[in-house]
Amino acid sequence: MYDYSQPHIGSVVKHEEKGVEKTTECIYSASINLIKQLNALLKIKKLLHGILMSSQLLGKTIMKLKQAIRVLVRLVKIVTVLILKEIPIELK
Numbered sequence: 001m002y003d004y005s006q007p008h009i010g011s012v013v014k015h016e017e018k019g020v021e022k023t024t025e026c027i028y029s030a031s032i033n034l035i036k037q038l039n040a041l042l043k044i045k046k047l048l049h050g051i052l053m054s055s056q057l058l059g060k061t062i063m064k065l066k067q068a069i070r071v072l073v074r075l076v077k078i079v080t081v082l083i084l085k086e087i088p089i090e091l092k
Helices: 007-088
Strands: none
Touching: none
């Protein structure tokens, strides 16, 4: 007589095959999601690199502007001294 309390060997194999299929689908889906996340991280890295380079360029530009302002201040002082030498000042 057949024992119906025990699952039939064919149904056990089918059940295991479905489990393997599901696991494979999950792994595949997780792999695709990881690849998408890695691509997003690479894009973020490129953006941050661009921001860093822009910041460095901005810093160099600011330093050059400071130097230019110092030169302008010196020129204004020199011109002011020269103008003052040309204007006769009468002391009373």
